[in-house]
Amino acid sequence: MLLTLHKSSLSENIPKIVITGSKSESNRLLLLQALYPELQIENISNSDDSEVMQKALKSTSNLIDVSHAGTAMRFLTAFFATQTGREITITGSARMKERPVQVLVEALNMLGADISYLESEGCPPLLIKGELLSKDQVALKANVSSQYISALLLIAPKLKNGLELSLEGEITSVPYINMTLDLLNQIGVKTSFEGNTIKVSPLKKLNTHQDILTVESDWSSASYFYSIVALSPIGTEITLSSYKRDSLQGDSVLADIYTDFGVATLFNNNAITLTKQADCQLQTVNCQLQNAPDIAQTIAVTCFGLGVGCHLTGLHTLKIKETDRLVALKTELEKLGADLHITENSLTLKPHKLFIADVSSPPSEGLGEDTGEAISTYHDHRMAMAFAPLALKTNLQIEDAMVVSKSYPTFWEDLKTLGFKITQ
Ligand SMILES: O=C(O)C1=C[C@@H](OP(=O)(O)O)[C@@H](O)[C@H](O)C1
Numbered sequence: 001m002l003l004t005l006h007k008s009s010l011s012e013n014i015p016k017i018v019i020t021g022s023k024s025e026s027n028r029l030l031l032l033q034a035l036y037p038e039l040q041i042e043n044i045s046n047s048d049d050s051e052v053m054q055k056a057l058k059s060t061s062n063l064i065d066v067s068h069a070g071t072a073m074r075f076l077t078a079f080f081a082t083q084t085g086r087e088i089t090i091t092g093s094a095r096m097k098e099r100p101v102q103v104l105v106e107a108l109n110m111l112g113a114d115i116s117y118l119e120s121e122g123c124p125p126l127l128i129k130g131e132l133l134s135k136d137q138v139a140l141k142a143n144v145s146s147q148y149i150s151a152l153l154l155i156a157p158k159l160k161n162g163l164e165l166s167l168e169g170e171i172t173s174v175p176y177i178n179m180t181l182d183l184l185n186q187i188g189v190k191t192s193f194e195g196n197t198i199k200v201s202p203l204k205k206l207n208t209h210q211d212i213l214t215v216e217s218d219w220s221s222a223s224y225f226y227s228i229v230a231l232s233p234i235g236t237e238i239t240l241s242s243y244k245r246d247s248l249q250g251d252s253v254l255a256d257i258y259t260d261f262g263v264a265t266l267f268n269n270n271a272i273t274l275t276k277q278a279d280c281q282l283q284t285v286n287c288q289l290q291n292a293p294d295i296a297q298t299i300a301v302t303c304f305g306l307g308v309g310c311h312l313t314g315l316h317t318l319k320i321k322e323t324d325r326l327v328a329l330k331t332e333l334e335k336l337g338a339d340l341h342i343t344e345n346s347l348t349l350k351p352h353k354l355f356i357a358d359v360s361s362p363p364s365e366g367l368g369e370d371t372g373e374a375i376s377t378y379h380d381h382r383m384a385m386a387f388a389p390l391a392l393k394t395n396l397q398i399e400d401a402m403v404v405s406k407s408y409p410t411f412w413e414d415l416k417t418l419g420f421k422i423t424q
Pocket residue numbers: 023024025071144145146147150172173176293294317
């Protein structure tokens with residue numbers, strides 16, 4: 001579906017936006033619930049990726065299709081590897097068949113699993129013959145995706161002797177590993193993470209008092225509202241729920257990063273209020289995003305909308321996500337007139353004055369002649385959501401807009417409640 005976003009300004013009275021649960025926390029807890037059925041989960045994500053995970057865990061079929069869900073592919077590979085007596089083919093979208101899983105498959109096979117590739121070496125689809133994993137120590141590369149490490153950690157407490165992982169190379173997306181360990185701790189599993197060694201003790205059964213866990217709302221989804229506030233006039237406020245100060249999600253670093261754009265975050269009970277307090281004073285924003293790769297697109301587009309430059313580093317994992325996000329950002333921002341340069345792991349955007357003339361002009365009432373540029377989304381929810389806030393500056397179109405359902409199915413409805421004018 002092609003959506004047209006007419007140049008908009010926000011409504012006077014913005015209702016509180018309730019954001020669905022974190023898909024990262026949800027998919028971990030769903031897997032743990034499959035291992036420990038007594039576990040109860042509240043505020044589970046309504047994202048496609050979490051629905052895929054729930055369906056796969058309930059399925060009795062020997063063919064599992066996870067579509068675009070990276071965490072589901074990685075976590076379920078580890079899960080089915082331990083399900084003795086089952087033989088599963090796990091597959092996904094065309095892009096999923098290009099996203100590497102070799103590091104995980106090799107580690108599982110070293111532990112005693114029986115996993116083979118059905119098409120390309122190193123990528124899904126996989127044939128998994130469930131086995132009792134006999135070993136309890138393995139080394140693996142930690143600089144490609146933290147999801148491989150989380151996948152192993154999630155099944156670890158059900159292995160006879162637990163598991164010891166030795167991580168090789170620079171560890172990427174560390175907060176996601178810590179999230180996995182924290183959730184394991186919350187259900188009573190003992191873990192340690194010292195230097196490059198992670199140890200997980202076995203846990204046969206849950207203790208009864210550790211049985212209800214509440215998923216915090218998704219911080220990556222909150223990023224689009226940070227961007228909207230940053231691109232709005234001073235005084236603009238948006239309240240989002242349910243969030244907490246001590247989040248397990250690394251993307252909560254947004255609250256710090258967006259102070260550079262003049263956005264303050266106030267925590268109040270279970271909500272956060274984002275307020276535009278000042279204009280961005282920087283000519284160029286520098287961010288190291290190795291620990292928060294999913295907010296790179298949001299930040300790059302915020303900078304573009306503000307006319308501010310940015311130098312974003314630590315982006316090597318962006319090339320193997322839903323699309324090559326570095327190339328996608330370059331192509332789409334250039335359509336809008338941006339001057340930017342990408343490398344294998346960084347993005348540099350030059351400051352510009354493209355929207356200066358627009359600032360004083362009132363938002364257009366109708367579409368007029370100009371629909372604005374059509375932004376391609378490459379089956380990537382974050383391309384659609386990261387570009388949407390630019391409708392505060394210009395008309396634009398978003399191709400294949402329903403792609404947002406991968407993590408945030410009600411995104412467009414929520415934008416309409418803020419005052420965005422959106423038509424099909
Ligand atoms: O474990 C997780 O829930 C995730 C880990 C990250 O992936 P990488 O570790 O591959 O960077 C992140 O980008 C992804 O959206 C979710």
